[in-house]
Amino acid sequence: MEKLKMYLEPTATIDSDNEKIREKAGVITLNASNDREKAVELFYFVRDSIRYSAYMISVFIEDFVASRILEWGKGYCVQKAVLLTALARASGIPSRIAFARIRNHGVSEKVAEMAGGNVFPRHGYNQFFIDGRWVSVTATFDKKLCKEHRWPTVEFDGESDAILPARDLDGNPYIEYLEKFSPVEDLPFDWVYQSVSRRVGTEKRAWVKPQK
Numbered sequence: 001m002e003k004l005k006m007y008l009e010p011t012a013t014i015d016s017d018n019e020k021i022r023e024k025a026g027v028i029t030l031n032a033s034n035d036r037e038k039a040v041e042l043f044y045f046v047r048d049s050i051r052y053s054a055y056m057i058s059v060f061i062e063d064f065v066a067s068r069i070l071e072w073g074k075g076y077c078v079q080k081a082v083l084l085t086a087l088a089r090a091s092g093i094p095s096r097i098a099f100a101r102i103r104n105h106g107v108s109e110k111v112a113e114m115a116g117g118n119v120f121p122r123h124g125y126n127q128f129f130i131d132g133r134w135v136s137v138t139a140t141f142d143k144k145l146c147k148e149h150r151w152p153t154v155e156f157d158g159e160s161d162a163i164l165p166a167r168d169l170d171g172n173p174y175i176e177y178l179e180k181f182s183p184v185e186d187l188p189f190d191w192v193y194q195s196v197s198r199r200v201g202t203e204k205r206a207w208v209k210p211q212k
Contacts, residue, residue, distance in 0.1 A: 007094035016089035036158035078124035094129035
């Protein structure tokens with residue numbers, strides 16, 4: 001277990017020792033009897049109760065603090081991955097963040113224009129250590145959003161990898177994983193910043209208020 005210790009520790013952004021994070025993790029996993037069941041409950045909470053919003057993309061590190069994302073109730077993939085990591089660690093589940101460069105064929109023209117295209121070089125997701133192995137999970141898109149766009153929802157059973165699928169519900173190309181990066185124990189903010197700031201500028205903050 002010593003080698004997993006780093007995946008249980010709080011950090012500046014993964015503030016798993018925050019009182020609100022610990023309380024929420026406790027409520028979510030109240031009826032779970034093991035890590036697998038806890039991970040499933042946490043996954044679905046972040047997938048659906050934390051609404052996905054591309055407008056939450058930011059180049060300021062304070063906008064990636066897990067307790068802040070929990071309070072806002074929305075975020076984009078990296079922010080949701082940070083929050084899920086914090087909730088998992090608060091529940092005693094070793095968790096880390098993984099990144100991939102993906103192409104999203106289903107992205108809207110409006111978001112593509114804002115993000116500079118449909119290739120996202122810093123897509124964030126999670127890995128849990130459950131039953132002696134790492135399992136990948138992607139809680140990015142909430143069920144309501146998927147239904148609106150006819151995207152398949154990602155389902156997690158606590159055992160198998162749950163990542164974004166290659167095809168949408170109509171059989172059209174959806175997500176391409178172009179490159180996967182090594183998982184990390186903490187948010188590599190400078191690395192994320194270097195990529196994101198080139199596309200959205202150096203002043204972009206999370207848009208917390210609803211956009212018209």
